[in-house]
Amino acid sequence: MRGVNKVILIGNLGRDPDVQFLEGNIAVAKFSLATTETFKDRAGKLISQTEWHTVVLWRGLAELAQKYLHKGSLVYIEGRLRTRSWEDKEGNKKFATEVVGDNLVMLDKRMDVNNGDHPVPHHHASGTSGGHATQGHGEGYTGLEIPPMNEATDDLPF
Numbered sequence: 001m002r003g004v005n006k007v008i009l010i011g012n013l014g015r016d017p018d019v020q021f022l023e024g025n026i027a028v029a030k031f032s033l034a035t036t037e038t039f040k041d042r043a044g045k046l047i048s049q050t051e052w053h054t055v056v057l058w059r060g061l062a063e064l065a066q067k068y069l070h071k072g073s074l075v076y077i078e079g080r081l082r083t084r085s086w087e088d089k090e091g092n093k094k095f096a097t098e099v100v101g102d103n104l105v106m107l108d109k110r111m112d113v114n115n116g117d118h119p120v121p122h123h124h125a126s127g128t129s130g131g132h133a134t135q136g137h138g139e140g141y142t143g144l145e146i147p148p149m150n151e152a153t154d155d156l157p158f
Contacts, residue, residue, distance in 0.1 A: 029062035
């Protein structure tokens, strides 16, 4: 039996996407995504629990993220978990588990054009041919290491 590595998240961006262009002008975007679950404890008190996820998007999805996403944006992300490792400047081995996104749906409500604001487009983009915008998501780049976007932030929980 083959394994399954599938992640589905709906959450808000914790910061604007950090986009870099690798050799061959391949775009890669990285951002933190907060997912919050709310439940009642035994006493009936409402408890919120937030988890932070590092999301990586490739190529066309990365370019869409750069153009339309910002801190606070509500998004649906489908993808897979990937753990990578590297050595920091002091030679310490570091690890990061990331969600490599294959599908992105922007869930922010559209702004009313009549109120003078610019409308926020509602895009659905996928690494498959079924989306409104299609592109590859790095399948051919599984061996390519994404350098830490900012080594200082890689020690943070998001």
